[in-house]
Amino acid sequence: MSHPTLDLKRVYLALRRALEETVKPFGFTGGQFDVLQILMHEDALEHRELQRRLAVTSPTLTNVIDVLERNGHVRRSVSDGDARAKSIRMTDEARKVCYSDAFCEAGDRLVERMFHGFTTEERAQFIKLLNRVEQNLEDAGK
Numbered sequence: 168m169s170h171p172t173l174d175l176k177r178v179y180l181a182l183r184r185a186l187e188e189t190v191k192p193f194g195f196t197g198g199q200f201d202v203l204q205i206l207m208h209e210d211a212l213e214h215r216e217l218q219r220r221l222a223v224t225s226p227t228l229t230n231v232i233d234v235l236e237r238n239g240h241v242r243r244s245v246s247d248g249d250a251r252a253k254s255i256r257m258t259d260e261a262r263k264v265c266y267s268d269a270f271c272e273a274g275d276r277l278v279e280r281m282f283h284g285f286t287t288e289e290r291a292q293f294i295k296l297l298n299r300v301e302q303n304l305e306d307a308g309k
Contacts (some may be wrong), residue, residue, distance in 0.1 A: 199235055213254055
């Protein structure tokens with residue numbers, strides 16, 4: 168017999184393994200890709216906002232950003248709104264990789280693998296239900 172929390176954990180871990188396999192040929196870890204994926208959609212974010220969105224500790228995020236910065240994929244700067252805060256920006260070099268045809272195709276293959284056998288409606292329903300579970304858990308914590 169299984170439990171929904173264990174089922175979700177197994178799915179999450181399978182996704183993380185598949186993501187690691189997908190981004191490794193491009194020189195990224197899954198954690199690094201998580202940061203870059205968020206920055207692909209927003210030009211710059213403060214460290215604490217990235218931390219909140221990724222649900223990781225500050226030291227964990229700092230370590231990921233240190234490597235990304237050392238490899239020329241992100242740049243830290245003083246935040247426009249708060250001189251004490253650091254803003255994280257994706258570099259042109261990282262954009263070149265993350266927006267390349269090969270990278271996008273690899274991501275598309277991962278999503279197709281994830282939803283293999285799903286109809287378009289099932290896929291939409293699945294995402295809707297996951298969002299509902301997330302909202303229920305967030306609401307319960309308030």
